[in-house]
Amino acid sequence: MKQQKPVWVLIGNSMLNTRIDPAQLATLSGVPTKKIGKGGSQSALWFLFLKKIIVESGARPALVTIFFRDTDLTWPEIRMSGMNEPLVKELDGHAQPEWKQVFEEAKVLESGALGWIKHHLSPLFAPDELNATMRRQIQNRAFRATRLGTEAAGSERRMELNQRFGLEHLRRDLGSDFGEASSSTAIASDPGVYEDGPMTFDVSPEASFLPHMLKLAKEHGMVLHFHRIKRKPDADHLRRDLPAISSYMEALAIHLKEQGCLFTDETNDPSLVLDMYVDGDHISSQDEIQKQYLANFWARVSPVVTPILKPSVNASSPAP
Amino acid sequence: MIFQSIEYLLFLVCVLALYYWLPRRGQNVVIIAASYVFYGWVHQWYLILIGITTLFDWGCAIGMEDSKTQARKKAFFYTSIGVNLAILGVFKYFGFFVENVSAVLTSMGLMTSPWLIKIALPAGISFFTFQSVSYAVDVYQGKVKACRSIIDYATFVSFFPQLVAGPIERAGHMLPQYSQERVIHLHDIRSGIVLLLWGLFQKVVIADSSALIADKVFSLGDPSFPLLWGGVIAFGVQIYADFSGYTDMARGSARLLGIELCANFNHPYLSQSPGEFWRRWHMSLSTWFRDYVYIPLGGSRHGEGKMMRNLVVTFFLSGLWHGASWNYVIWGFYHGVLVAFWPQLAKRVPIFADKGGALGTIFRVMLTYVLMHLGWLMFREHSVAMLMSDLALNPFTAPAAEWRMGGALAIEALQYGLPLILFLPLLQRWNLLIKAGDERLQSWRWTLAQAAAAAICLYGIVSLRCEVGSDFIYFQF
Numbered sequence: 001m002k003q004q005k006p007v008w009v010l011i012g013n014s015m016l017n018t019r020i021d022p023a024q025l026a027t028l029s030g031v032p033t034k035k036i037g038k039g040g041s042q043s044a045l046w047f048l049f050l051k052k053i054i055v056e057s058g059a060r061p062a063l064v065t066i067f068f069r070d071t072d073l074t075w076p077e078i079r080m081s082g083m084n085e086p087l088v089k090e091l092d093g094h095a096q097p098e099w100k101q102v103f104e105e106a107k108v109l110e111s112g113a114l115g116w117i118k119h120h121l122s123p124l125f126a127p128d129e130l131n132a133t134m135r136r137q138i139q140n141r142a143f144r145a146t147r148l149g150t151e152a153a154g155s156e157r158r159m160e161l162n163q164r165f166g167l168e169h170l171r172r173d174l175g176s177d178f179g180e181a182s183s184s185t186a187i188a189s190d191p192g193v194y195e196d197g198p199m200t201f202d203v204s205p206e207a208s209f210l211p212h213m214l215k216l217a218k219e220h221g222m223v224l225h226f227h228r229i230k231r232k233p234d235a236d237h238l239r240r241d242l243p244a245i246s247s248y249m250e251a252l253a254i255h256l257k258e259q260g261c262l263f264t265d266e267t268n269d270p271s272l273v274l275d276m277y278v279d280g281d282h283i284s285s286q287d288e289i290q291k292q293y294l295a296n297f298w299a300r301v302s303p304v305v306t307p308i309l310k311p312s313v314n315a316s317s318p319a320p
Numbered sequence: 321m322i323f324q325s326i327e328y329l330l331f332l333v334c335v336l337a338l339y340y341w342l343p344r345r346g347q348n349v350v351i352i353a354a355s356y357v358f359y360g361w362v363h364q365w366y367l368i369l370i371g372i373t374t375l376f377d378w379g380c381a382i383g384m385e386d387s388k389t390q391a392r393k394k395a396f397f398y399t400s401i402g403v404n405l406a407i408l409g410v411f412k413y414f415g416f417f418v419e420n421v422s423a424v425l426t427s428m429g430l431m432t433s434p435w436l437i438k439i440a441l442p443a444g445i446s447f448f449t450f451q452s453v454s455y456a457v458d459v460y461q462g463k464v465k466a467c468r469s470i471i472d473y474a475t476f477v478s479f480f481p482q483l484v485a486g487p488i489e490r491a492g493h494m495l496p497q498y499s500q501e502r503v504i505h506l507h508d509i510r511s512g513i514v515l516l517l518w519g520l521f522q523k524v525v526i527a528d529s530s531a532l533i534a535d536k537v538f539s540l541g542d543p544s545f546p547l548l549w550g551g552v553i554a555f556g557v558q559i560y561a562d563f564s565g566y567t568d569m570a571r572g573s574a575r576l577l578g579i580e581l582c583a584n585f586n587h588p589y590l591s592q593s594p595g596e597f598w599r600r601w602h603m604s605l606s607t608w609f610r611d612y613v614y615i616p617l618g619g620s621r622h623g624e625g626k627m628m629r630n631l632v633v634t635f636f637l638s639g640l641w642h643g644a645s646w647n648y649v650i651w652g653f654y655h656g657v658l659v660a661f662w663p664q665l666a667k668r669v670p671i672f673a674d675k676g677g678a679l680g681t682i683f684r685v686m687l688t689y690v691l692m693h694l695g696w697l698m699f700r701e702h703s704v705a706m707l708m709s710d711l712a713l714n715p716f717t718a719p720a721a722e723w724r725m726g727g728a729l730a731i732e733a734l735q736y737g738l739p740l741i742l743f744l745p746l747l748q749r750w751n752l753l754i755k756a757g758d759e760r761l762q763s764w765r766w767t768l769a770q771a772a773a774a775a776i777c778l779y780g781i782v783s784l785r786c787e788v789g790s791d792f793i794y795f796q797f
Binding site: 130131134135138139141142143145146147148149150157160161164165169170171 | 529536539540541542547706720721722723724725727728729731732735736783784785
C-alpha cells in the first residue's frame with residue numbers, strides 16, 4: 001500500500017473478490033487501484049482494514065469503495081467469531097477504542113450464557129487461545145494419523161483441505177460464502193447461508209462501525225464510496241427487497257449523502273441476470289461474465305467516482 | 321427458547337425460585353406457565369395449537385372413561401386420535417403431499433405448473449402429538465386412568481424440558497409424578513446440574529464441532545467416496561451428541577424440578593445388530609412405535625412373514641415421522657429391511673448371531689456401525705438425486721489425497737466424540753445408582769465425583785466450545 005500509493009482502494013469480502021479484478025478496473029479508471037478483499041469478512045474487519053492498513057500505511061487514497069450486502073454495514077456482530085479471530089488479532093482489533101465501544105461489555109450478554117461465562121473467565125485464563133490450540137492439536141493428530149505417503153506439514157494439509165472445499169467444488173444454490181471464507185482453517189467457517197441482520201438503521205457509534213469509518217475517512221481526507229451489490233435474483237432476474245430493507249436503504253442513502261459519502265446500488269439493474277450468478281450471491285468466474293460485470297460496474301459508478309479519482313476531469317459516461 | 325442460551329439459564333433460575341416457593345398444585349401451574357412462555361418465545365400462535373390439543377385430549381379421555389357404551393367410548397377415542405393425526409397431517413405432511421401430487425399431475429400433463437404449499441412446522445409437534453396419542457390409547461385400553469385435573473394433564477403435555485424434542489413420555493410414568501408432592505434430594509440437584517452441563521458439553525463441543533465437518537462435506541457438489549464417508553462419520557458423531565445432549569439437558573432440567581424423565585439413549589454405537597441399535601437409540605420413540613404400531617399390527621404373533629412385514633411398515637412410518645421428505649422415507653424403509661432380515665441372516669450365518677467370541681462381537685459392532693452410518697447418509701442427504709450419486713461413488717477411483725483428507729476429517733470428528741466413550745463407565749454406574757435411589761449417592765465420594773465432573777464439563781465448554789453454533793437437529797421434527 002505504502003509503495004503503490006493507490007488512488008482507489010476497494011474493500012470487501014467474496015462479493016468483491018468474485019466481482020472485481022483491480023488490474024482491469026485500473027485500466028478502465030486510469031488510476032492505480034488496489035483491492036483488500038477477504039472472504040468471509042464483514043464490517044468490523046472492513047473498519048480495521050481502513051484504520052490499520054489504509055490509514056496506517058499513509059497511502060491516503062482519494063477514494064475507498066466498500067462492497068456490501070443489505071444490512072452488512074450496521075451489523076457488527078456478524079462473522080466476528082471463529083475464523084476471523086486470527087486476523088482481528090493480527091490487526092490488533094481488540095485494542096482499538098472503537099472496537100471496545102461497539103463490542104462493549106453489555107453486548108457480551110447477547111452472545112449467550114457461554115459468552116458471558118467466557119468473558120468473565122478470560123481474566124483467569126485465555127479461553128480463546130486455549131480453544132484455538134486444542135482444536136489445532138486435534139486437527140494435527142488427525143493429519144498425523146492419515147499421512148498416507150505425504151510428509152506435508154499441518155499447515156499444508158490445512159491448505160489442501162481449504163482448496164478442496166473451495167468455491168468451485170460447492171453445490172450450486174447453497175448461498176454459500178464459505179469457499180473463500182475458510183482461508184484460516186479448513187473447517188472453522190461461519191455458516192454458509194447469508195441472512196439479513198437487524199433492519200433498523202442506527203447510526204449511533206455503539207451500534208456499528210459505520211460512523212467510525214465515516215469519521216476516520218473525514219479525518220484523513222478520504223472519500224468513502226459504498227456500493228451495494230445485487231444479490232442473486234429470482235428466475236425473472238429481479239431482486240425484490242423486503243419492505244424493511246427498502247426503508248433501511250433509503251435511510252442509509254440519505255445518511256451517507258449527508259456525510260459527504262458516495263452511494264451506488266446495483267440491486268435494480270436488470271442487466272445483472274440470474275445466469276451470471278453461481279453459489280448464492282457470487283458472480284461466475286467465467287471471463288465473459290467477469291468482463292460484462294466490470295463494464296457494467298464501471299458504467300454505473302464512473303459518473304460519481306471520476307470527479308474524486310480525477311478531480312480535473314469531468315465524468316462523461318451516463319449511468320445505465 | 322433454546323437450552324444453550326443465557327435466556328434459558330435465567331428462565332430456569334426464575335422458574336426454580338418460584339417453583340420451590342409454592343405448594344404442589346401451584347408448582348404445576350408454574351410449570352404450565354413456564355412451558356407456555358418457553359414454547360411461545362418465538363411464535364405465540366403455537367400456543368393456540370398446544371392449548372387446543374390439550375383441552376381436546378383431556379376431554380376425550382374423560383369422555384372415554386365415563387362412557388356407558390362401547391360405541392360412545394370408541395367415538396371419543398377416534399375423535400382424540402383423529403384430531404392429533406389431523407394436526408400432524410396438516411402441519412407436517414400436507415405440503416409434502418400436495419407437492420408430490422401436483423408433481424405427478426404436472427408430469428402427466430394435467431397441470432401446467434406445480435403447486436407449492438408451505439406451512440410453518442411448529443417446533444416439537446411430532447413429539448407432543450405422539451405423547452397425546454399414547455395417552456388416548458392407554459386410557460382407551462384401560463392401562464391408565466383418565467386424568468381428571470386439567471392442570472396435571474396440561475403439565476403432562478407441555479412440560480418444557482421435554483416439549484420440543486422429547487423424550488416422548490407416557491402418561492403412566494409422568495402423571496403420577498405430577499399428581500404427588502415433589503421430594504427433592506440434594507443429590508438430585510447435584511446430578512441435575514451435572515446432567516445439564518454434560519448435555520451442554522455434548523452439544524456445544526462435540527455436536528457443533530462435528531457439525532462443522534459434516535456441513536462442509538455435505539456442501540460439496542463433487543464429493544469423493546472417502547471425503548463423503550469422512551462427513552458421514554462426522555454426522556454420526558454430531559447427531560448422537562446433539563440429540564443425547566438435548567436429552568441430558570432436558571433430564572437435568574426436569575430433575576431440578578423433581579421430575580424424572582426416561583432415558584433416551586444407551587450407547588447405541590456399541591450395538592451388535594440393527595435391532596439392538598433401535599433398542600438403544602431414541603428409545604422413547606422406538607418403544608412408542610413398538611407399543612402403538614408394531615404390536616397393534618400383529619407384532620410377531622402371526623408367523624415370520626407377517627412379523628417382517630410389520631417391522632418394515634413400522635420403520636417406514638418411523639421414517640415418515642422424522643420428516644416429510646423422501647430421504648426420510650427411504651431411511652425408514654432401509655432400517656425396516658435391516659431389522660426384519662438380520663435375524664434371518666443370523667440363523668444362517670453364526671457370526672451374525674451371538675457367536676464368535678470377542679472377535680465376533682467386534683465384527684458385529686463394526687458392521688452395525690457401518691450399516692447405521694449408511695442410514696445416516698440417507699438421513700442427512702436431503703436430495704434423493706444427490707443420495708443416488710453418493711451411493712454410486714467408487715472407492716477405488718479416489719486418489720490418495722482424497723483418502724488423506726477424508727480420513728483426517730473422520731479422525732478429527734471421532735476425537736471430538738471421544739468423551740462420549742470416556743464418560744461411559746461413570747455415567748452407567750451413576751444411572752444405575754440413581755435408578756435404585758442408592759444412599760451411596762449422598763457419600764462424599766460421589767459428591768466429589770460430581771463436582772469434578774461438573775468442573776471438567778464447564779472447563780471443556782469454555783475452552784473447547786465451537787464458536788459456530790447450530791440448532792438441535794431434532795427440533796425440526
